[in-house]
Amino acid sequence: MKLKGWKELTPGAVVTEPGSSKKFKTGSWRAFKPKWIEENCIQCLFCWIYCPDMAVKVKDGKRGEFDYDYCKGCGICALECPGKKGNKAIVMEEEGK
Amino acid sequence: MSTPLSIKELSKKEERFTAGHRMCAGCGAPTVVKMVLMATEYPVIAANATGCLEVSTCIQQFTSWNIPWIHNAFENAAATLSGVETMYRSLKKQGKIDKEIKFIAFGGDGGTYDIGFQSLSGAMERGHDMLYICYDNGAYMNTGIQRSSATPLGADTTTCPVGSANPGKVQERKDLTRIMAAHGIPYVAQASPSNWSDLMKKVKKAHEIKGPKFMNIIAPCNRGWRSKTDDAITLSRIAVNTCYWPLFEIEDGVTRVTYKPKEKKPLVDFLKPQGRFKHLFAPENEWLLNKAQEVVDKNWERLLREEEFTAPRSE
Numbered sequence: 583m584k585l586k587g588w589k590e591l592t593p594g595a596v597v598t599e600p601g602s603s604k605k606f607k608t609g610s611w612r613a614f615k616p617k618w619i620e621e622n623c624i625q626c627l628f629c630w631i632y633c634p635d636m637a638v639k640v641k642d643g644k645r646g647e648f649d650y651d652y653c654k655g656c657g658i659c660a661l662e663c664p665g666k667k668g669n670k671a672i673v674m675e676e677e678g679k
Numbered sequence: 680m681s682t683p684l685s686i687k688e689l690s691k692k693e694e695r696f697t698a699g700h701r702m703c704a705g706c707g708a709p710t711v712v713k714m715v716l717m718a719t720e721y722p723v724i725a726a727n728a729t730g731c732l733e734v735s736t737c738i739q740q741f742t743s744w745n746i747p748w749i750h751n752a753f754e755n756a757a758a759t760l761s762g763v764e765t766m767y768r769s770l771k772k773q774g775k776i777d778k779e780i781k782f783i784a785f786g787g788d789g790g791t792y793d794i795g796f797q798s799l800s801g802a803m804e805r806g807h808d809m810l811y812i813c814y815d816n817g818a819y820m821n822t823g824i825q826r827s828s829a830t831p832l833g834a835d836t837t838t839c840p841v842g843s844a845n846p847g848k849v850q851e852r853k854d855l856t857r858i859m860a861a862h863g864i865p866y867v868a869q870a871s872p873s874n875w876s877d878l879m880k881k882v883k884k885a886h887e888i889k890g891p892k893f894m895n896i897i898a899p900c901n902r903g904w905r906s907k908t909d910d911a912i913t914l915s916r917i918a919v920n921t922c923y924w925p926l927f928e929i930e931d932g933v934t935r936v937t938y939k940p941k942e943k944k945p946l947v948d949f950l951k952p953q954g955r956f957k958h959l960f961a962p963e964n965e966w967l968l969n970k971a972q973e974v975v976d977k978n979w980e981r982l983l984r985e986e987e988f989t990a991p992r993s994e
Contacts, residue, residue, distance in 0.1 A: 586740060595739055603699030603741040611704060627686040631875055632912050634709040636698040643687035652698035656705030657909030674909075 608635065612655035614674040616648055622671035629659035629672060684879050689717055693745070700743035701735040705908030707898035707915065708732050708814045710872045712785065715812055715896075716746070718879035719886050721781040724763060725749070728756035728790030731821040731900075732814065754794045757802035757811055760784045764807045781886050782809040788829035789819045792855050803862045803891040810885050810892040813855065816900035824903045828853040831923075832974060833967045835955045836903075846964050847955075851974055859893040860929045866892040868928035868937075873916035877926055877937055884928075897924045905954025914952065921949045922979040927986070934985045943979070946972045 592598065625645055630638040637653035639646035660672040695716035702709050708731060716723060724747045727733040733750050736743040751759040760782050770776040786795050791813040799811060818836050819825040826836040830848050835841045839848045860867040866888045870878040878896065885892040897918055899911040906914060918924035919938060923946060926938040950956040950971070959968045 591739070597737065597740065597742045600742060601694070601697040601745040603736070603738075603743040604697050606699040606701070606738075606741050608699060608701065627690060630690055631686055631714070632710055632872070634702065634706055634713075634911070635700075635704075636694060636696070636709075636713065640690040643690055649698065654704035655908075656911075657907075658705060658912055661909040662912055 607651045608654055609651045612650075612653060613677055614655040614657060615650070615677050616653065616655065616657065616660055616672050617675055618645075618648060619669075619671050619673065622666045622669045624664065624666050624671070626664060628662050628664065632658050632662050634658065684718075684876050684883075692717060695723070695745045696736075697743045697745055699741065701738060702731060703900075703902055703908075705901050705911050706731070707816065707872060707900065707911040708787075709736075710911070711812075711814045711878075711896050711898050714872060714875055714878050715783065715785075715882050718882035719781060721779055721886060722746070723781050723783055724760075724767075726751065726756045726760035726763065726782075726784045728784070728786035728795050729753040729821075730787035730790050731816075732785055732787060734821060753790050755798045756784045756786050756790060756795055757809075758798035760809050761802045761805065761807045764809050768808075782807075784809060784811045786811070786813055787819075787821070788813060788815040788817060788855075789821075789827045791815075792828045792853055799859075799893075800862065803859065803864050803893065806864075806890055808889055808891070810882070810894065813893070813895045814898035815855075815895055816898045816903060817852070818900075818903050820900045820903040829855070832971050833950075833956060833959050833964075835905075835958060841958045846967050847958060849967075854978070856893070856895045859895075862891075863932075864891045864893060865889070866928070866930050868892075868894045869924065869926060870894060870896045871915045871919050871924055871926060872896065872898070873912050873919060874926060874938060881928060881937075884930075888930075903955070905957075906952050910952060914949070917944065917949045917952075920944045921946050921975065923949050923975050925979060925982055927982060932989060933991060934982070934989045936982060936986050946975050 635652045637649040660674045663672040696713045727750045764782045817829050824836050825838040833847045835847045841847045856869045868881040897915050899914045901908050920940045921944045927936045
């Protein structure tokens with residue numbers, strides 16, 4: 583990724599494109615990776631509401647996969663997941679294993 | 680037209696705070712901001728005091744804000760937004776704008792309790808139609824965990840380090856929520872991201888009230904609190920259940936506790952998972968541990984009495 587030189591910057595360093603940080607992928611920060619186990623998921627969407635990195639995809643009110651481009655692997659989703667009958671729908675796994 | 684506060688419906692809304700920000704993994708603040716911005720349908724303009732949230736959500740060329748957002752300096756988020764709000768009122772009067780726009784200022788505890796306090800106090804006194812959100816993580820986390828006036832009693836920080844001469848912060852934390860209530864503004868509330876529905880209800884309510892509003896929201900910081908990365912929400916829940924961080928609102932002078940834990944947990948539950956309180960469990964610091972519990976009990980009792988005292992009488 584090439585950064586802009588000072589001549590190309592806007593006056594006052596104003597950023598004119600809202601939500602542009604999506605171009606910056608933070609997924610490489612991750613040391614632990616959350617894994618979604620669909621059969622244990624009760625669709626409570628707590629993982630979605632508590633995720634600090636907006637890395638849980640939800641479509642039409644249904645939970646989808648993780649967005650590993652942005653997930654930093656903090657593990658909040660896995661800890662907050664109520665699961666089904668005591669079986670978590672999200673577990674953390676070490677990256678690269 | 681407003682979205683009901685159900686997770687399913689909320690998840691269909693467009694994101695106002697996007698991914699790709701560079702807050703630490705497991706930070707509580709982005710969750711707070713996301714919930715606050717999600718709670719309303721109105722167009723929102725935000726201002727941000729310097730702090731973690733500001734420096735890591737708007738690094739040149741990239742912004743995580745899907746709304747107009749302005750950063751000024753550490754001490755004047757409230758003053759800046761007062762100006763924006765005043766201009767909006769003027770343009771509205773001139774007929775150049777007819778949209779109903781809401782204004783939110785975000786600040787950390789450093790930018791709110793300490794450095795930005797005078798501008799916040801001024802904005803509230805002048806009665807600008809805005810909502811100020813303080814995300815309280817209890818120290819200057821951005822610059823390396825220096826104590827602030829929001830740092831709780833007994834906490835270890837880099838400017839009140841624990842050692843043989845000093846058992847951590849020896850002062851109690853400033854009760855900013857009550858100080859803001861003392862301004863006589865129409866709405867003041869305290870919330871926690873663990874109780875997301877309560878938080879969003881309060882934001883929604885605040886937007887419907889004309890005039891200055893203030894909300895104080897706990898935002899755990901695993902770096903500064905020396906806790907695990909996955910427990911931001913759990914810790915804020917424990918903070919609520921131990922009554923360290925009671926959930927309440929003060930509307931036109933009437934105090935209402937919005938959540939009363941079924942069983943008030945001992946403060947130790949909140950202190951134990953955090954490395955910054957590790958030293959409190961040494962035998963020589965037992966007095967400080969007891970004092971911390973006493974402070975929480977005292978504040979909780981006072982809050983309950985206040986609720987009783989201010990409740991509207993039916994005659």
